[in-house]
Amino acid sequence: MALIVQKYGGTSVGNPERIKNVAARVARCRQEGHKLVVVVSAMSGVTDSLIKLAKELMPLPNEREMDMLLATGEQTTIALTAIALHALNVPAISLTGAQAGIVTDGVHTKAKIKNITPKKVHALLDEGQVVIVAGFQGQTMEGQITTLGRGGSDLTAIALAAALKADLCQIYTDVDGVYTADPRLVPGARKLSEISYDEMLELASLGAKVMQSRSVEFAKKFGVVFEVRSSMNENPGTLVKEETRSMEDVVIRGVSLDKNQAKVTVVGVPDRPGTAARIFKALGDAAVNVDMIVQNVSHAAASPCTDLSFTVDKPDLLKAHKVIDSLKSEVAFREVTADENISKLSIVGVGMRSHSGVAAKMFDVLAKNGVNIEMISTSEIKISVVIELAKGETALRAIHEAFHA
Ligand code: ASP
Ligand code: MG
Numbered sequence: 196m197a198l199i200v201q202k203y204g205g206t207s208v209g210n211p212e213r214i215k216n217v218a219a220r221v222a223r224c225r226q227e228g229h230k231l232v233v234v235v236s237a238m239s240g241v242t243d244s245l246i247k248l249a250k251e252l253m254p255l256p257n258e259r260e261m262d263m264l265l266a267t268g269e270q271t272t273i274a275l276t277a278i279a280l281h282a283l284n285v286p287a288i289s290l291t292g293a294q295a296g297i298v299t300d301g302v303h304t305k306a307k308i309k310n311i312t313p314k315k316v317h318a319l320l321d322e323g324q325v326v327i328v329a330g331f332q333g334q335t336m337e338g339q340i341t342t343l344g345r346g347g348s349d350l351t352a353i354a355l356a357a358a359l360k361a362d363l364c365q366i367y368t369d370v371d372g373v374y375t376a377d378p379r380l381v382p383g384a385r386k387l388s389e390i391s392y393d394e395m396l397e398l399a400s401l402g403a404k405v406m407q408s409r410s411v412e413f414a415k416k417f418g419v420v421f422e423v424r425s426s427m428n429e430n431p432g433t434l435v436k437e438e439t440r441s442m443e444d445v446v447i448r449g450v451s452l453d454k455n456q457a458k459v460t461v462v463g464v465p466d467r468p469g470t471a472a473r474i475f476k477a478l479g480d481a482a483v484n485v486d487m488i489v490q491n492v493s494h495a496a497a498s499p500c501t502d503l504s505f506t507v508d509k510p511d512l513l514k515a516h517k518v519i520d521s522l523k524s525e526v527a528f529r530e531v532t533a534d535e536n537i538s539k540l541s542i543v544g545v546g547m548r549s550h551s552g553v554a555a556k557m558f559d560v561l562a563k564n565g566v567n568i569e570m571i572s573t574s575e576i577k578i579s580v581v582i583e584l585a586k587g588e589t590a591l592r593a594i595h596e597a598f599h600a
Pocket of ligand 2: 204205236346348
């Protein structure tokens with residue numbers, strides 16, 4: 196008999212039929228003799244519509260009230276899921292985040308979990324109940340309802356699995372698992388049987404959105420092994436866990452394409468200490484998230500100047516442009532240019548640590564496909580390049596084929 200935490204995302208509980216399907220799955224698992232804690236998200240689209248409703252009243256609603264509002268989405272699904280289980284004669288009880296003992300800090304709409312006291316959950320499990328817990332929410336020490344940031348139900352599940360010392364944590368979603376590339380863009384993409392936390396984090400931050408990054412970081416920190424799998428079929432999913440020796444045998448775990456980036460170039464920046472600090476401080480203060488940064492070699496020894504390029508999220512491009520413009524009198528650069536027609540192509544794999552020539556191979560494939568590289572950045576387990584937007588998908592397929600053939 197195992198203690199299993201299962202999490203079902205918004206699509207998996209998106210309508211009564213789907214909720215019945217979840218209940219049937221849970222019932223079967225309980226039949227096998229397991230103790231079950233089930234974390235559910237709000238029905239798909241509900242959180243978005245609640246946000247929209249509030250914004251019709253006021254553009255920037257009070258965040259405490261937003262938490263009060265958004266928590267209702269998950270509160271609906273826990274009750275419905277419990278009812279669906281009762282209809283199958285399975286004893287089940289729903290708990291809000293607060294009732295499940297999830298205590299957070301007081302940062303409304305993006306609270307962090309401080310601790311979990313799962314006494315009540317344990318007691319209910321011992322009574323033979325299936326315990327349904329609302330994802331995405333908790334409560335402060337003072338009893339205020341909080342939420343954990345968009346996609347936060349994943350975090351609820353991982354954190355509960357850690358606190359309960361669960362034997363297994365399953366994240367049920369609308370995809371079969373983590374793939375070597377987005378199967379909608381790359382027909383030959385394959386489902387991975389396993390992936391390390393770090394690879395998963397790199398792929399997520401590169402736009403391969405399967406799970407909330409914060410919950411993967413949390414799982415890594417507390418060593419929670421979890422499986423990402425589909426609630427719509429019986430296929431085994433992808434196991435996410437600590438890196439093992441054999442994972443290094445594969446050079447590249449996955450390839451991803453991020454079309455949501457834009458490039459800013461500051462031309463003719465005086466090459467002296469403090470310039471980059473000034474520019475990126477201003478961007479940071481404006482909450483513009485900067486990803487890749489490239490600085491050219493300096494020209495003209497007399498009054499050395501350089502070009503500085505960086506990428507930002509596309510929606511932040513205008514803001515970034517304005518911020519740099521406002522520095523003109525202070526930093527004395529020549530001009531700023533912005534380019535939306537780019538994409539970021541990345542390869543990720545812990546195998547890069549022990550295999551050589553990975554970058555060369557990637558650049559060679561791009562060259563053979565007539566793709567020009569505009570920027571390059573690397574980490575220990577990742578190589579990213581900025582290329583022309585129009586060539587992004589062809590390049591993605593070519594790179595995938597080269598590394599996964
Ligand atoms: N319902 C919340 C959201 O849509 C939390 C979640 O789905 O994980 O962000
Ligand atoms: Mg969700």
